[in-house]
Amino acid sequence: MTHHIMMIAGETSGDALGADLMQALKRPENDIMITGIGGPKMTAQGLASIFPMSEIAVMGLKEILPRLRKLFKRVDDAVTHALAVEPDVMVLIDSPEFNHRVAKRVKAKRPQTKIICYVAPHVWAWRRGRAAKMRRYFDAVMAFLPFEPEVFETNNGPPCHFVGHPIVDRLEALEPLPDFAKKYHLKAHDVPLAVLPGSRISEVKELVPVFAQVLRYLDGRMENLRPIIPLVPHMADLVREKTANWPGKPIYVEDEADKFAAFQAARAALASSGTATMELALSGLPTVVAYNMGLMGDLLVRIMPVPSVVLVNLILDAPAMLEFLQDRCDAGEIAPVMLEMLQNDEVNAHYRAMLAGFRPAMRQQGEKPADRAAGFTLSLI
Secondary structure: OOEEEEEEEOOHHHHHHHHHHHHHHOOOOOOEEEEEEOOHHHHHOOOOOOOOHHHOOOOHHHHHHHHHHHHHHHHHHHHHHHHHHOOOEEEEEOOHHHHHHHHHHHHHHOOOOEEEEEOOOOOOOOOOHHHHHHOOOOOEEEEOOOOHHHHHHHOOOOOEEEOOOOHHHHHHHHOOOOOHHHHOOOOOOOEEEEEEOOOOHHHHHHHHHHHHHHHHHHHOOOOOEEEEEEOOHHHHHHHHHHHOOOOOOOEEEOOHHHHHHHHHHOOEEEEEOOOHHHHHHHOOOOEEEEEOOHHHHHHHHHHOOOOOOOHHHHHHOOOOOEEEEHHHOOHHHHHHHHHHHHHOHHHHHHHHHHHOOHHHHOOEOOEOHHHHHHHHHHHOO
């Protein structure tokens, strides 16, 4: 008997997750048909998308408002398809603004349809009441973070299952990594420091001056400091321009394998808060995290019911990465701590030991996230 799974991805990251899940589902022993909405990666796995994913891949009010009528029409189209084909299971990947609307309407009209939310919204950070609301139209959640099942249970949400984080797969797919020191001509006495000033214009403009002061402090107190700056494509020119005069002749890295190789070669890191901290933790690199979002940040820090804004610290339930947030995002506070992390072997080893548990924590019993997600999806049929 052929089982029908409907999947919806609304953005590039969701398309990649959907493609991996489709690949894991389409094993010879599984008689599966998959329909829905996806981008080029899901299309390459055989999905005939109901309409182009690009039509719903919008973010922020400036993009959403002019296209609101068309977006509502696409919600209608997705719901119509679901009600017409009556899938055994629906897997709605991230994109809550679109996917939660689809889930509500399908569940209201066809309650027997099993609907899975793949990638939990961050109810642990704010608006925990969303968890209870999701219970009305999601039968289950497949989560990336190991503490999320407890958060959903505590807040009366739908059953939540930790399937592991695909960031581990990304790194393992790149291994073995290149010899960074040889490729970029690092000398034996160089002290490599990974510096990540963010992936948004606002972050870069806020953090680059602070990080520059930190590097000048370090350069005046130690020899052979070499900043290594991984670049993201849309910010590469701006970051190069703003860091060109930094001390230590910065090394710029654009290739992902080289980036992870840099993290392995570095002595420590100075980074903006964000996904990059998880990449640094996977590499076991002692890291100082700095961030300042102004008044909005002050508000968020006050209302977030968690002891840290750094996911690595929440996952490990320990201060594995030092945080300098808001008013503390100040070179005078950061620089001496950074210097000690670079020069003191015991301090450096302490943070490496704390981060050693991060990679195993992001895997569920050693299984690949897509394989675990596929197994759980099939279990609902």
